[in-house]
Amino acid sequence: MAVPDSGRYAATMAGDRDLKFRGYEVCRFGHDDLRHRDKAKPVVTTFFHTLLGGTPHAPGQIN
Numbered sequence: 001m002a003v004p005d006s007g008r009y010a011a012t013m014a015g016d017r018d019l020k021f022r023g024y025e026v027c028r029f030g031h032d033d034l035r036h037r038d039k040a041k042p043v044v045t046t047f048f049h050t051l052l053g054g055t056p057h058a059p060g061q062i063n
Helices: 006-021 037-051
Strands: none
Touching: none
């Protein structure tokens, strides 16, 4: 298991705040969301479908 790096986390959060202050929305995915292609595809598909104005669906309901 990886050891948490508080300095790296702080830098990531500072970047997140900077993007928000500039008017961007930040959508994050966890490592396990994208780790395996067969599980990642419905997560990403649902995300972009919803982002582009579609009705939100549970992951796996959109092919």
